Amino acid sequence: MEETLKWLWIGFSCAWVIHLLYVVSLGRRAKKLRDELESLKAMVEERRGK
Amino acid sequence: MKSRSEWVLPVLTAAMLVAALYLAFVWAPTEKTMGHVQRIFYFHVPSFFTAVVAFLVGMVAGIRFLMSRDFRFDELAVSSNEIGVIFTSVNLVTGSVWAKPIWGVWWTWDARLTSAFVLWLMYVGYLILRRSVDEPGLRGVVAAVFSIFAFVDVPIVYMSIRWWRTQHPQPVMFSTEGTLDPQMCLVLYFCLLAMLVLYLCLLQIRRRVERLRHETEGLRRLVHSA
Numbered sequence: 001m002e003e004t005l006k007w008l009w010i011g012f013s014c015a016w017v018i019h020l021l022y023v024v025s026l027g028r029r030a031k032k033l034r035d036e037l038e039s040l041k042a043m044v045e046e047r048r049g050k
Numbered sequence: 051m052k053s054r055s056e057w058v059l060p061v062l063t064a065a066m067l068v069a070a071l072y073l074a075f076v077w078a079p080t081e082k083t084m085g086h087v088q089r090i091f092y093f094h095v096p097s098f099f100t101a102v103v104a105f106l107v108g109m110v111a112g113i114r115f116l117m118s119r120d121f122r123f124d125e126l127a128v129s130s131n132e133i134g135v136i137f138t139s140v141n142l143v144t145g146s147v148w149a150k151p152i153w154g155v156w157w158t159w160d161a162r163l164t165s166a167f168v169l170w171l172m173y174v175g176y177l178i179l180r181r182s183v184d185e186p187g188l189r190g191v192v193a194a195v196f197s198i199f200a201f202v203d204v205p206i207v208y209m210s211i212r213w214w215r216t217q218h219p220q221p222v223m224f225s226t227e228g229t230l231d232p233q234m235c236l237v238l239y240f241c242l243l244a245m246l247v248l249y250l251c252l253l254q255i256r257r258r259v260e261r262l263r264h265e266t267e268g269l270r271r272l273v274h275s276a
Contacts, residue, residue: 015093026259
């Protein structure tokens with residue numbers, strides 16, 4: 001019984017680690033895009049000002 | 051600040067996942083021959099069906115994009131297909147962990163496992179293909195056509211255990227052949243519902259990222275063309 005619990009725990013952990021890593025990657029992608037968008041908007045504003 | 055409606059889905063997802071964990075780990079009876087490891091089933095099977103729903107949404111959105119050239123459909127297609135890859139990964143990994151103590155091997159090249167792995171490879175290919183085309187219109191068209199062909203593997207994966215002799219157990223969902231305990235069946239369907247809600251929650255987040263990427267790409271083109 002102990003042995004099968006160990007495998008259940010491994011399977012369960014793997015499933016949620018995959019989901020967690022995906023959510024973290026989405027957050028990082030969103031942050032990177034938001035930063036790039038801000039700098040691009042600043043560049044456009046700068047060009048308009050000239 | 052996020053509006054209240056944006057919090058509804060994540061809160062509902064968290065509540066349903068906690069309930070699904072309780073049902074799968076505590077409430078569901080322990081299977082006699084396999085023991086506790088059989089409980090992987092409550093995440094392994096719903097992950098596959100959620101991936102199927104995600105790929106179906108992706109394909110339909112791709113077709114709608116081909117018909118209308120409306121980028122909101124392309125945005126939905128890529129978001130849904132990417133989440134489908136995540137759920138297929140969970141399905142493959144949990145299946146492999148389940149196989150090790152029961153079959154004695156991590157992996158075997160039987161029809162169900164191989165066709166599921168091919169499905170995963172095709173949709174990873176879809177994501178790579180999207181990265182290799184710069185022009186948004188062409189990228190949407192190529193990706194939509196590819197996703198229609200990739201979806202052909204979904205019924206093959208489902209039917210593989212009927213068409214070929216395989217080590218994989220026979221279907222228990224949407225099948226009249228299964229002899230699943232009613233309590234286990236209830237937990238399985240609840241876990242499927244929880245996974246579908248998780249899919250909707252991830253889709254909401256992923257679409258927001260895709261919209262942001264689309265906006266950034268448009269502005270980048272404007273800056274570089276000026």
